[in-house]
Amino acid sequence: MNSNEDNVKWFRNAAPYINAHRGKTFVLMFGGEAVQHPNFANIIHDIALLRSLGVKLVLVHGARVQIEERLAAQALPQQIEGNVRVTDAETLLAVKDATGSLRIHIEALLTMGLVNSPMHGAQIRVSTGNFVIAKPIGVRDGIDFKHTGLVRRIDAEGINTQLNFGSIVLLSPIGYSSTGEVFNLALEDVAAQTAIALKADKLITLTEQAGLLDKEGALIRSCGVATVSQLLAEQEDHVKQLLLKAIIQCGKQGVERCHSVSYASDSALLQELFTRDGAGTLIAKDHQEQLSAASIDDVGGIxxxxxxxxxxxxxxxxxxxxxxxxxxRFTVIKKEDVIIACAALYPYPEARTGEIACLVIHPDYRGGNRGLRLIQALEQEAKIQSLASIFVLTTVSAHWFIEQGYIEQAIDKLPEGKQKMYNIQRKSKAFTKAI
Known part of the structure; x- marks a missing residue:
């Protein structure tokens, strides 16, 4: 297959994601070190591409590196208490200078950076403003944090107005009080509170690493908020702790999906959003219902x-x-220890395929994407078992499986072992999906 055919195939596979993301609100969070990275120009191009595809974007940038550079250049002392910077009057001037310069730089990239990109000719409007209302941290343990603050609230109505006009909203780690004061804020606080206030569909964090890593340093492809909480308990780096806390806060307060991808990779952001396997870490909001492998104690409930x-x-x-x-073979969803859904995966290793069978949702709990959660879990299990595809036999749910990306196939294409067990009288139809 030549490169053009590969591109067409990729575009076709990306089409469902393009449709799914259109009109959705994404909050992108990145630190000042990301802006300094040579790959940031490519990130800007991808941001412009997302906007052209109908995604509503809020960019939240940090400026820790730039603030520290200005303080060092002016030989100003840095006071850090409990991993939080004390912002006195002189430090606040450095904060204003760093964040203002960085914001202008990003706006310029979004305007001028399109000239040599595939988005040349596109009109990208950037909106900034006093959308972040802040309050002072105040005095803690006898320490006056002065102009260091916390987010009091986000002007969600104002931001949504700009998003509906087609603008990209750019927020700095600066907040304003009703009395006209300016406060130095944490990037993670601004990003998390913005995503929650907007009821954003995604929070996307751009980090130096490929995503979230486990104890051995391996990339975690997908997990729930509970797993992020475990990572937080083991994490000693303060900045990484802030990142994990932001993800946890968003997951617990209504943001359905968070992603962590590398700003150093030319393709990571688009891979994460428009391919099945992604490139970083997907963190899904934990459900009150628990999805888990079945045990012998679940037989009666099933x-x-x-x-x-x-x-x-x-x-x-x-x-x-x-x-x-x-x-x-079974995976179940429980609510208060009662099984409300189940499905099973039967592998055929010799054919590198597997069958999803016995997918059942209790009538009182249909319509809540539980079937989708089950097959996604089984698809992930099939990948772990090095299967290349999965198939299903159904008499009544053909349309639903087609909507999930399954394609009808002839019965004689099934694994030999399954063909021998096929019940002709039931007239089940077979559907398959590459994974």
Missing amino acids: LELIAPLEEEGVLVKRSRELLEIEID
């Missing part, structure tokens, strides 16, 4: 859940003995 569909002939009947033998 039997009770699937019994009505077995009686209707929608599912093939399973005995308790068979289910006990196959229980390690």
Whole structure:
């Protein structure tokens, strides 16, 4: 396959994501070190591309590096108390200088950087303003933090007005009080509070690393907020702690998806948003319902859940003995220890494929994307088992599986072992999906 065919294939595969992201609100958070990186020009191009695809964008930039450079150049002392900078009058001048210069630089890149990019000719409007209302940290443990503050509230209405006009909103780590004071804020505080106030669909954090890393330094491809909390408990670096706290706060207060990707990679941002496997870490909001591998104690609950569909002939009947033998194939969703959904993965390693079977949602809990959560979990398990595809046989749910990216295939394309077990009288249709 030549490069043009590869590009067309990628574009086709990206089409569902393009459609899904259109009209959604993303908050992008990046520090001053990201702006200094040689790859930042490519990030700017990708930001412009996202805007052209109908994504509503709020950019929140930091300036720690630039503030420290100005303080060092002026030989001004830095007072850090409890990992928080004390901002006196002289430090505040350096903060204003650093954040103002950086904001202008980013605006210039968004305007001039398009000339030599694929987005040449596009009109990108950037809106800044007093959207962040702040309050002072005050005195803690006898330390007066002076002009260092916290976010009091975000002017979500004002930001949404600019987003609806088609502008990219750019926020600095600076806040204003109702009395006309200026406060130095933490990037992570501004980004998290903005995402929450806007009810953003995504918070995207751009970091030096590829994403969130486990104890061994391996990239975590996807996880829930509970996993991020565990990482926070093990993290000693203060700046990384702030990042993890922002992700946790967003996940607990309604932001459905957070992403962590590298600002040093030319393609990471677009890969994360427009490909199945992504490039960084996807953090999904934890649900009150728990998704987990089934255990032998779940056999009774699964039997009770699937019994009505077995009686209707929608599912093939399973005995308790068979289910006990196959229980390690099942994944379940529980609410208050009651099983409300289940599905199973039966691998065919010799054919590098697997079957999703017995996908059942309790009638009282349909319509909440639980079926999608189950098949995504099983798709991830299939990848771990080095399977290249998965398939399903269904008599009543064909359209739903098609919506999830499955394609109908002939029965004689199924693994040989499955063909021998195929029940002609049921007339089930087969659908497959590459993973």
